[in-house]
Amino acid sequence: MGKPKHQSPAVKKANAVKKKYNRGSPGKSLRCKRAILAIEKKEVTVRKASELYGLSYGYLHRRLSGEVELDSRNGPQPIFTKTEEEAMAHWLKEMASRGMGLKPGDVLDFVQKLVTNEKKQTPFANNRPGYDWYYAFMRRNSHIVEMRTETPLETCRAKLTKEKTDKWYSSFREFLSLKGLIDKPTRIWNADETGFSMGSTSGKVIGPTRAQHPTQVPHLSGGHSKQRLTVM
Template structure:
C-alpha cells in the first residue's frame, strides 16, 4: 500500500489561491503561484468539498473552548506562583472526560504524554519551563515595597545619627552570590510562552544552600572572609 500524501501547504496559501481565482486567475497559475495542488483548488472551486479549514486526524477529545479555558487556567496559576506540572494537567483532563463519560481513546480516561505534547502545539501560548523556587516571604515582595524599605532604612540611620554611612566610601560594598541549592528542583512546569521568570512557591527554605559570596569594596581593601559558624570543642 502506498503512503498517504500529507498536505504540504498552509491554510493561508489555500485562502489566497481561492481569492485569486475569484478575481480571475486560472487554476493552473494559482496552483503554481501558491503551491496548492490543482485538484484541491478544483474541488474547492466547484464545491465538491466544503470551503472550510482542513483538519487532519480524528476529532479532539476536548472542544476548542475547553482547551482555551485550560490554557488560560494554566497561565493564571503560573502567574500566581503555582504552575502546573504535566501530570496535573493530565489529571484535570481525566476528571473532565470522566464526569460526562465522554468517548475517548485514552487508557482509563487519562491522556498520555503524546496528547500533552499535542496540546502544547495546539496552544502555543504555553511552554515547558523549569521554575525557580521562592518562599511565601519572597513572593510577598512587591515593586512598591522595595522603595518603602529603603526609605525606612534611611530614616532609621538618621534616627541613630548614622546617616553618614550612606556617603562614606569605606562602608560601601557590592556583592554577588553563587549558590548550590539544597532544596531540589521541581522539574518542568507549564507556563506562558515568553514569560521571563517562572516561580513555584514551596513550603521549605528555598534559600538553604552552600553559597559562594563575592564582595567588591569601593576602597580596594580586601574584606574579611566569613564562614559558617562552628563551635570548636
C-alpha cells in the same frame, strides 16, 4: 497509463514515513490561511498557491470554496472543542503565572478526571490521554502556552524594579477607574494573605508563551508537593 516505477524497500519506507509525518503536520493550517489570503488578494492563482505553500490543489480548493472548514482535519473527532481547549490553555497559563504550574503528567491526570466527571466518550485507556494527545494539544495551543522553566518566587521578587512597581500602580489605578471607585476611597478595602507551601521542586511546567510573558515564571518553593494553604 504506464506502469508505476519500481521502488526499493528503502524508498518505500522513507515515503511512508514522510507521508505519516506530513499528514496534519504542524503549521499546515497556517500555511493554508496564508495561501487563501494570497489568493484573495489576487497575488497568485489557486494552483500556484498550492505549490508555494506545499498544499495539494484539492485540499486548498475545498477550503477556499467553503466546502470544508479551514481547520478541518482527517481522523477521529477531537475530545474537546477548540474553545474548550483554549480555555484549558488559558487556565494552565494562569496557574503558571501564580507559581503553581502543571507538568505534562499533571495535565494528563487533570484531563482524565475531567472527562470521567463529564462522562465524555474517549478512545483513551482508563480515560487518561497519552503523550501523543498532549503534544498535539501543545501544538494546537502554541499561541497561548509553551514549556517554561520555573524560577523560585523569592528570586522573582528580588528582581522587582521601580518600573515594575510603577506599572502595577498604573494598572491598579486603571482598575479603580473602570469600577468607578477612583473617587470613593471608603469603598476600597485591603486584604492580606499568607501562603504556606506544602512543598514542591521547581522544574519545567506549561506556562504562558515568552511573547506574552517574557519575565520568569514563578515557583512556590518547598519539598515535593504542589499543595498550598492560603490564609486571609
